[in-house]
Amino acid sequence: MSESPPILALKDVCKAFGAVRALQDVSLELWGGEIHALAGENGAGKSTLVKTLAGVHRPDEGQVLLDGRPVEFHGPGDAQQAGVAVIYQEPTLFPDLSVAENIFMGRQPRSKFGRIDRGALRAETAKLFERLGVALDPDRPARGLSIADQQIVEIAKAISRDARVLIMDEPTAALSGNEVARLFTVARTLQDQGCALLFISHRLEEIFDLCQRVTTLRDGRYISTELLDGLTADDLVQRMVGRELDTLYPKQETTIGAPVLKVSRLTREGVFTDVSFEVRSGEIVALAGLVGAGRSEVARAIFGIDRYDAGSVEVGTVELSGGSPTTAMSAGLALVPEDRRQQGLVMEGSIERNIGLTQLRSLRRGPVISRKVERDRAADWAIRLQLKYGRLSDVVGVLSGGNQQKVVLAKWLSTEPSVLIIDEPTRGIDVGTKSEVHRLLSELAGQGLAVLMISSDLPEVLGMADRVLVMHEGRLTAEIPRDEATEETVMAAATGQTRQEDVSGRASSGQRSAGSEATEVTKEDGALGAREPRSRQRAQGGRA
Amino acid sequence: MAAITADTGGRRFVDTVLRARELSILAALIVLVAVTTAVNSSFLSTQGVKDIFLNASILALLAVGQTMVVVTRNIDLSVGSVVGLVAFASGKFVAGHDRNVLLVLVVGMLIGAVCGLVNGVLVSFFKVPALVVTLGTLYVIQGLDYYWAHGQQINAADVPASLLDLGNGSVLGIPYLPLITVVVMVAVGYYLRAYPSGREFYAIGSNPDAARLAGIAIRKRILTAYVVSGVLAGLAGVLWLARFGTVVADAAHGWELKVVSAVVVGGVAIVGGLGSVYGAALGALLLTTIGSVLVVLKVNSFWQDAIAGALLLLAISVDRLLALRVTRALRKRNARHGA
Numbered sequence: 001m002s003e004s005p006p007i008l009a010l011k012d013v014c015k016a017f018g019a020v021r022a023l024q025d026v027s028l029e030l031w032g033g034e035i036h037a038l039a040g041e042n043g044a045g046k047s048t049l050v051k052t053l054a055g056v057h058r059p060d061e062g063q064v065l066l067d068g069r070p071v072e073f074h075g076p077g078d079a080q081q082a083g084v085a086v087i088y089q090e091p092t093l094f095p096d097l098s099v100a101e102n103i104f105m106g107r108q109p110r111s112k113f114g115r116i117d118r119g120a121l122r123a124e125t126a127k128l129f130e131r132l133g134v135a136l137d138p139d140r141p142a143r144g145l146s147i148a149d150q151q152i153v154e155i156a157k158a159i160s161r162d163a164r165v166l167i168m169d170e171p172t173a174a175l176s177g178n179e180v181a182r183l184f185t186v187a188r189t190l191q192d193q194g195c196a197l198l199f200i201s202h203r204l205e206e207i208f209d210l211c212q213r214v215t216t217l218r219d220g221r222y223i224s225t226e227l228l229d230g231l232t233a234d235d236l237v238q239r240m241v242g243r244e245l246d247t248l249y250p251k252q253e254t255t256i257g258a259p260v261l262k263v264s265r266l267t268r269e270g271v272f273t274d275v276s277f278e279v280r281s282g283e284i285v286a287l288a289g290l291v292g293a294g295r296s297e298v299a300r301a302i303f304g305i306d307r308y309d310a311g312s313v314e315v316g317t318v319e320l321s322g323g324s325p326t327t328a329m330s331a332g333l334a335l336v337p338e339d340r341r342q343q344g345l346v347m348e349g350s351i352e353r354n355i356g357l358t359q360l361r362s363l364r365r366g367p368v369i370s371r372k373v374e375r376d377r378a379a380d381w382a383i384r385l386q387l388k389y390g391r392l393s394d395v396v397g398v399l400s401g402g403n404q405q406k407v408v409l410a411k412w413l414s415t416e417p418s419v420l421i422i423d424e425p426t427r428g429i430d431v432g433t434k435s436e437v438h439r440l441l442s443e444l445a446g447q448g449l450a451v452l453m454i455s456s457d458l459p460e461v462l463g464m465a466d467r468v469l470v471m472h473e474g475r476l477t478a479e480i481p482r483d484e485a486t487e488e489t490v491m492a493a494a495t496g497q498t499r500q501e502d503v504s505g506r507a508s509s510g511q512r513s514a515g516s517e518a519t520e521v522t523k524e525d526g527a528l529g530a531r532e533p534r535s536r537q538r539a540q541g542g543r544a
Numbered sequence: 545m546a547a548i549t550a551d552t553g554g555r556r557f558v559d560t561v562l563r564a565r566e567l568s569i570l571a572a573l574i575v576l577v578a579v580t581t582a583v584n585s586s587f588l589s590t591q592g593v594k595d596i597f598l599n600a601s602i603l604a605l606l607a608v609g610q611t612m613v614v615v616t617r618n619i620d621l622s623v624g625s626v627v628g629l630v631a632f633a634s635g636k637f638v639a640g641h642d643r644n645v646l647l648v649l650v651v652g653m654l655i656g657a658v659c660g661l662v663n664g665v666l667v668s669f670f671k672v673p674a675l676v677v678t679l680g681t682l683y684v685i686q687g688l689d690y691y692w693a694h695g696q697q698i699n700a701a702d703v704p705a706s707l708l709d710l711g712n713g714s715v716l717g718i719p720y721l722p723l724i725t726v727v728v729m730v731a732v733g734y735y736l737r738a739y740p741s742g743r744e745f746y747a748i749g750s751n752p753d754a755a756r757l758a759g760i761a762i763r764k765r766i767l768t769a770y771v772v773s774g775v776l777a778g779l780a781g782v783l784w785l786a787r788f789g790t791v792v793a794d795a796a797h798g799w800e801l802k803v804v805s806a807v808v809v810g811g812v813a814i815v816g817g818l819g820s821v822y823g824a825a826l827g828a829l830l831l832t833t834i835g836s837v838l839v840v841l842k843v844n845s846f847w848q849d850a851i852a853g854a855l856l857l858l859a860i861s862v863d864r865l866l867a868l869r870v871t872r873a874l875r876k877r878n879a880r881h882g883a
């Protein structure tokens with residue numbers, strides 16, 4: 001390495017929250033011109049480490065070193081002054097302020113007399129978005145942005161700081177191929193300029209693609225720091241998990257029964273059009289497509305959160321009236337939403353409360369809720385999903401990101417539904433738990449549950465689904481059976497490309513037998529083509 | 545870029561909704577005035593209009609200060625008692641002396657600043673909920689005022705003519721009082737809108753956690769908001785004395801709720817992050833006008849409070865509804881534009 005000391009470093013840092021020891025004797029060195037990865041399971045302490053570097057947490061023991069000298073950050077402001085920019089795992093936006101103001105809060109371009117130069121503010125924001133390859137309006141309020149766009153605003157905020165150190169805590173969790181590629185380009189540029197970068201992701205391919213060195217944490221303890229060159233994904237998993245991982249995508253063969261969820265001609269003006277499909281008991285159906293293709297919106301409409309303008313939804317033999325999640329739930333439908341912070345969890349509530357929330361009726365013993373039954377059930381689910389927590393009475397808000405996702409899962413799975421709609425089931429979940437969640441889904445399907453899984457993770461779609469439905473610009477464009485689903489067929493349908501060239505491409509590569517082309521449900525018509533601008537298209541699963 | 549133009553459409557919608565608040569208050573005002581004038585033509589006399597503006601000035605001044613506090617997701621219930629205390633204190637201060645008007649103003653604002661400082665320190669440094677702190681200081685200040693006044697009152701005869709002139713005189717036909725209010729309102733409004741530190745008040749109210757992570761000096765800003773609110777309450781106290789001359793201990797008693805109503809009716813979100821001082825001042829004007837209308841229409845005066853209350857509920861419901869609408873509109877656009 002170079003002669004000069006690392007720009008930012010941690011030395012033997014300990015940090016505890018009550019009884020939870022989030023970091024124990026952890027050291028880390030971030031060198032200029034290098035992208036450093038931080039790997040570890042959910043709750044390993046990655047975000048805690050990030051917040052320690054950012055001045056949000058102060059270490060209980062140990063030191064933070066800036067240019068080799070010990071410093072004490074008294075707050076996030078101090079770390080920013082020292083040139084540390086951070087993308088936090090959970091977006092931290094001001095919903096009432098414009099996107100541009102969010103990015104430049106506290107550092108707005110000034111004109112005469114120290115006033116904000118609104119023109120420059122807008123122009124600089126637009127420039128940032130162009131660099132990231134997205135078309136967001138700098139003047140729109142941050143309220144109502146999708147998770148992916150919130151993430152993009154966070155990225156823009158961090159890179160606009162011209163920092164010496166850029167720390168990214170799962171910046172790609174909500175993004176798909178196109179934006180990830182842009183982000184990586186920007187990150188590499190910063191690396192060439194001599195910045196030190198720290199990158200966190202549960203997608204190991206991304207770590208190998210972008211980073212040079214990796215530090216692994218397990219249960220708050222430092223495991224290793226090594227060059228990625230020469231390391232295999234299995235090695236890395238071994239370091240993180242401390243054991244060999246079982247097979248990925250443990251899909252069980254199941255007997256597929258009668259249709260339990262029937263959606264016909266579902267339409268919501270301007271959002272999705274004429275969506276029809278069935279899910280049978282024991283079947284896992286994946287709903288694939290680009291971010292923004294309308295998949296989550298279909299799920300929300302089926303469950304009754306949003307209204308639809310036409311069409312019908314049947315669960316078993318009951319036709320749902322629409323617009324009522326309560327009816328949907330009692331008909332046996334469950335929805336695990338995409339955005340856990342806003343739609344999935346009561347952040348101030350305890351773990352057991354959150355898990356029990358969907359089944360208050362069955363928890364009743366006489367007129368009151370039985371705390372004991374609630375606790376027992378929660379404990380049961382916590383074990384099944386390997387939840388990492390202090391006490392079941394802890395509030396959900398302090399759990400690590402991945403563990404919050406597990407609580408959402410437990411909450412809905414414990415309603416014992418007949419149809420489970422699950423939106424991005426493994427976003428932000430580590431490799432070990434990911435296969436655990438997959439095993440669980442597969443097991444539930446084996447017991448006759450019908451699963452509709454929305455996922456942007458292409459390997460997950462291909463590994464888990466009995467059938468893949470693909471949406472493009474609000475329409476269902478293809479239905480692909482398991483043995484014909486490949487990366488190419490799904491991607492082609494998701495981007496609305498014509499199928500011909502793919503088929504020939506696949507035939508020549510010899511992966512599949514001839515005649516295995518996707519069954520088209522709806523012909524792609526050019527009329528809607530204008531709705532999704534080119535620059536916004538996200539090549540879903542492109543990171544695989 | 546196609547998406548930019550589409551997004552602009554959505555922004556315009558949101559902007560319209562926000563500005564609609566100020567416009568709808570104006571519309572309500574116009575209808576109110578028109579109807580009342582039709583019933584009683586003397587309502588729109590020069591004197592009548594002048595009275596409304598004079599009466600609204602003090603409330604609007606307080607509403608401007610309150611806006612700064614409410615925008616940061618806090619509240620200042622002590623303003624009414626500060627007005628009472630300062631009105632009485634400055635009455636005592638001038639009684640029998642020929643004090644300079646400026647000096648009186650400075651003394652009044654200093655007293656207000658001290659009250660604001662106490663509130664601000666308790667809320668921002670000791671992290672006591674604003675409602676509790678300012679409710680406490682409301683009673684403490686009121687108690688202090690009563691104890692001191694002890695049944696006495698300040699009479700107009702004791703107040704120097706120069707001070708009374710400030711409350712009732714005018715320049716070029718425009719009374720001083722509304723002039724002062726407008727100047728303060730424009731200054732505060734401009735600061736909140738155009739200066740980086742001004743925007744931080746909105747950021748704090750919009751998402752306190754994010755404000756902390758952004759390195760905003762939250763405690764300093766909240767302290768500032770309370771001090772400004774206190775200073776303006778002090779100014780309002782002196783103006784009260786100047787306008788009425790006669791001051792008893794419970795001057796401006798119960799005004800805190802009037803001020804909060806004016807602010808909320810004026811479109812400042814009670815949960816912080818949204819709203820402008822202009823809206824708040826218009827809210828104050830609307831409430832005052834309703835008061836005068838009821839007098840002209842010979843409606844029993846206790847209806848005035850009930851109507852102010854109903855208006856408050858209406859404003860809060862409308863806010864809630866609009867917030868949902870706006871969020872939905874913004875979200876729908878995401879779905880369309882692949883975001």
Ligand SMILES: Nc1ncnc2c1ncn2[C@@H]1O[C@H](COP(=O)(O)OP(=O)(O)OP(=O)(O)O)[C@@H](O)[C@H]1O
Nearest residue numbers: 017022042043044045046047048398399400401402
């Ligand atoms: N403010 C807090 N109070 C109490 N416990 C906390 C707090 N913040 C984190 N923890 C605990 O510290 C541990 C480490 O959490 P951390 O968020 O650092 O994990 P992580 O590695 O980022 O996980 P993920 O991959 O899920 O994001 C967890 O057990 C978490 O519950």
Ligand SMILES: [Mg+2]
Nearest residue numbers: 046047089401
């Ligand atoms: Mg984390």
